[in-house]
Amino acid sequence: MTLLDAPLTADHAASSPLLDVERLKVTFRRDGKDVDAVRDISFQLAPGKVLCIIGESGSGKSVTLRAIMRLLPASVRLKGRVALGGHDMLALPERRLDRLRGPLVSMVFQEPMNAFDPVYTVGQQISETIQRHEGLDNRAAMRRSRELLDLVQVPRSEERLNAYPHELSGGLRQRAMIALALACKPRLLLADEPTTALDATVQIQILLLLRRLQRELDMAMIFVTHDLSVGAQIADEVAVMYAGRFVESGPASSLLRYPGHPYTMGLMASSVGDKPPGALLEAIPGQPPDPAHVVKGCSFAPRCSRRIEACQDGIPPPVEIAKHHIACCIRQRS
Secondary structure, three states, X not given: OOOOOOOOOHHHHHOOOOEEEEEEEEEXXXXXXXXXEEEEEEEEEOOOOEEEEEOXXXXXXXXXXXXXXXXXXXXXXXXXXXXXXXXXXXXXXXXXXXXXXXXOEEEEOOOHHHHOXXXXXXXXXXXXXXXXXXXXXXXXXXHHHHHHHHHOOOOOHHHHHOOOHHHOOHHHHHHHHHHHHOOOOOOEEEEEOOXXXXXXXXXXXXXXXXXXXXXXXXXXXXXXXXXXXXXXXXOOEEEEEEOOEEEEEEEHHHHOOOOOOHHHHHHHHOOOOOOOOOOOOOOOOOOOOOOOOOOOOOOOHHHOOOOOHHHHOOOOOOEEEEOOEEEOOHHHHO
């Protein structure tokens, strides 16, 4: 059994998954060599649940989201299976995918300033999406666009409809990006580090907004972040990603309280979290591995203070350390 082949929660087991990813592998070509950014990950997500994928930059989190939506360049090779709402996303032709992006799955990008077109107003870009997928005329689409801005709590929504992206603050741009992503009422929302560039106060507001909208609209959501404290506020389930693999996964209540993998422990020790002011943070030594150079055995072993010689023998198999809580660490087998 591979990591996350088993249901993430008991409720999950009782319902049919909205998203079923089996042995997803994403391979780039760099300097004439194949580079695996995502290596054989498998997981399921039930309707209405929030999965938070946590890891350092370069671990494969954003690539995983883009693979689900097929937003990667054509030169990138995708293997495995991504079943979303009964559709095989890796096998569908591009024209069919275009019709599914929006009503079935949508994404909130990390930097809305780059995601929005700078030469069109926010209202034009949201209404265009609505017209294309729902066939409304321009007046009705603009009315819906304003309702969406109201939904994501953008003040003076009528005025902001006619604003260009650069005329909005970072927090308002992010809210407008969320409104755009929700325009066609997606069943699955992918959020790619949507709070990274925001200050702490606005970050909390966006997190609370996403969680509220997710519950009110009964969406499933995958939230990508490198901050465990963010994951603790929004997730039902957590998957910790390192070097293209999931090294630990489980219900947020269990994983964040009783981490089982040394990498998860390192992320928690290096996060501010509930630490008192002035407390020292424990940085994880070393750097994440270059995806072009495959590490024999456990990919985290070169940075791990708990490594033993057996860590180099092969990729550690998943071990269930609590109900639906899985970690890939050889220490958990003893």
